[in-house]
Amino acid sequence: MSKEISEKDVVAVQVIEKAGIDVKKLLELLIAGVGAEFTTYYYYTILRMHCTGLEGEGIKEIVEDARIEDRNHFEAMTPRIYELGGRLPRDIREFADKAGCPDAYLPENWKDVKEIIKVLLAAEQCAIRSWAAVCEMTYGKDPRTYDIAQRIMQEEIEHEAWFLELLYGRPSAHFRRRFIGESPHAGAHLRTTHG
């Protein structure tokens, strides 16, 4: 590779800075956001494994959709971090410590499926708030980050609605995805075959 490029010369960064974006702050928020997606994907794996019995079987598929879509959210936003001159922490422990949402631990009384759904619901609600913060920071200033964040947020909103329906019977308009982890909104930013 030839001589080093100064970050100041990256036009794609220049234009959003000129529009008023504090790129350093945005990167912190994005790393926290994808950190939460990555850790949530991990914890949802454990939660899904513990959806047992007749009731558990009924929610396995919906948990799997939310789990894979969270992984998709990590995939959709991470390239943007690098485009902006940021990077993921070298150590995964540091990454987890910086996550924008708390660890979605398996509840002690996991045999009660509702307790698992409560954990899922809290995770989705945190994700909505965290992507809303990115949308707020980028709206009208950084259309590319905004577009990815708003698409992720749309899926988080759906995930929240699914779990609210399962817990409280509040209709969510949910009907199955076309395939597991379809990501109907954020899928536009995925470069791999997903699902």
Added chain:
Amino acid sequence: MIKVCNINDIKDNSMILVCIEKREIIIGKKDGRIVAFDPFCPHRHAYLHRGSFKDCNIVCPLHEFEFNLDTGKLVSIPAFYNEQREEWKKSGDLILYKTTIKDNCVYVDLKSLDREDEVSS
């Protein structure tokens, strides 16, 4: 000191996000008292103007950590996070800015706007 807004631009117990000299800050009015602070939560950088006031604290909208408006220190974390690792709960202090009111106008001390990470050696 930089003039930011009129004292009546802010309703009591609310806050606004303003941009002065290319830097965003929050100006709030808590029980009639004007406060100014960094817009980003020191925990995970959520925008604080979507939060709320509680006693002498600002409550972050993302995880509801509470930061004292006189010291900037983290004073309370919801019990919901008791189980979480200390590393995850760790937070810096909220950056506070000095304000003065003159002729119904709010002024902010720009000197206090310099964040630690920007102090050059």
